Amino acid sequence: MAQLFKFDFSKNTSSAKKEVPDKKSVGTTRPTMSATSSLPKRPTVAPTRASGSVDKIEMSNELFNEYRQYIYKSCGIYFTDAKKYLLEGRIARRLAIDKIRTFEEYLRFLQSPSGRSRMNSLFEAITINETYFFRANQQFEALENIIIPETISLKSNSFSPVYKIWVAASSTGEEAYTIAIIILERLKNRYPKVQFQILASDINNAVLEQAKKGIYKEYAIRNVPPPILKKYFRFDGANYHLVEEVKKMVKFTNINLYDSQQVRAVKGIDVIFCCNVLIYFDTASKQQVVSHLYDSLNKNGYLFIGYSESLHGISKAFHLVHLPKAMAYKKL
Numbered sequence: 001m002a003q004l005f006k007f008d009f010s011k012n013t014s015s016a017k018k019e020v021p022d023k024k025s026v027g028t029t030r031p032t033m034s035a036t037s038s039l040p041k042r043p044t045v046a047p048t049r050a051s052g053s054v055d056k057i058e059m060s061n062e063l064f065n066e067y068r069q070y071i072y073k074s075c076g077i078y079f080t081d082a083k084k085y086l087l088e089g090r091i092a093r094r095l096a097i098d099k100i101r102t103f104e105e106y107l108r109f110l111q112s113p114s115g116r117s118r119m120n121s122l123f124e125a126i127t128i129n130e131t132y133f134f135r136a137n138q139q140f141e142a143l144e145n146i147i148i149p150e151t152i153s154l155k156s157n158s159f160s161p162v163y164k165i166w167v168a169a170s171s172t173g174e175e176a177y178t179i180a181i182i183i184l185e186r187l188k189n190r191y192p193k194v195q196f197q198i199l200a201s202d203i204n205n206a207v208l209e210q211a212k213k214g215i216y217k218e219y220a221i222r223n224v225p226p227p228i229l230k231k232y233f234r235f236d237g238a239n240y241h242l243v244e245e246v247k248k249m250v251k252f253t254n255i256n257l258y259d260s261q262q263v264r265a266v267k268g269i270d271v272i273f274c275c276n277v278l279i280y281f282d283t284a285s286k287q288q289v290v291s292h293l294y295d296s297l298n299k300n301g302y303l304f305i306g307y308s309e310s311l312h313g314i315s316k317a318f319h320l321v322h323l324p325k326a327m328a329y330k331k332l
């Protein structure tokens, strides 16, 4: 248990951004370390900051290639050539916030010994954090009706079992809190002796800080059934505040899924939700992440990934289980 919660919560944060993910923005091909051969050549324009506009900043193809390799090595996210503009825009906003003059200056800073401690500012700039409550309803139904009953019945210590769920790319917490609500509503009474523990992690400290606050806008709660909304949220006229009873069920921490050491420290998990993050990785980084997630799971444990994601060509270790309206990967 100690391994699960030994991470450092004291990192700096800033405000998080939300954006609807564009599936085409993410790499499915393996990145090469070569120069940007397929990118159109265009001259580097020196950034003009006098107007305060980020539109005038343009990243050279060479620098774009350096950035994407740096990002890939740091967190497994791969930006294809077609998404150069996206990276450019995201980093330009970061420069404006930090009052840094050029793309090159920011990259060199990140690469310097003092810059490494500010890596999170880069992750905050480039990650896509779209999520909402009850997003993957069919998966949650399968969790409640099939997965949890089955895995609890197979637990060796059936007297007072600990049941561990890990939401491995939690963003602002909606997925993890949805699971907590389902446990409170439907499973706690059914399994009074089971201690349910939910670990939620992300690479982006800003979203983790928001998650810990448990305060949400209309967008996040739009799928919440009205009786659940009434019971577990307090509306202050503008925002929805999650009640303490739900908040205290989830432990948030920073884990970079591409950092083998960090992922290996999480052990003894019964169910992992790693949804809508693998799409941002290329094949090699998906393989690495999924193989570590496999190691984190208990025997008979399950992995859920996003509806649009698949482990085809990524891992043969899992057994694919077809559930009513959902699929899950089982560790036999």
Ligand SMILES: C[S@@+](CC[C@H](N)C(=O)[O-])C[C@H]1O[C@@H](n2cnc3c(N)ncnc32)[C@H](O)[C@@H]1O
Binding pocket: 021, 075, 076, 077, 127, 128, 129, 130, 131, 132, 135, 168, 169, 170, 171, 172, 175, 201, 202, 203, 204, 207, 255, 256, 257, 258, 274, 275, 276, 277, 280, 306
């Ligand atoms: C689109 S959100 C998915 C949120 C939630 N799982 C869902 O399905 O609603 C993807 C999240 O993955 C996180 N992420 C991206 N790369 C990561 C990495 N290497 N390690 C951990 N989290 C990462 C991002 O910060 C972002 O919050």
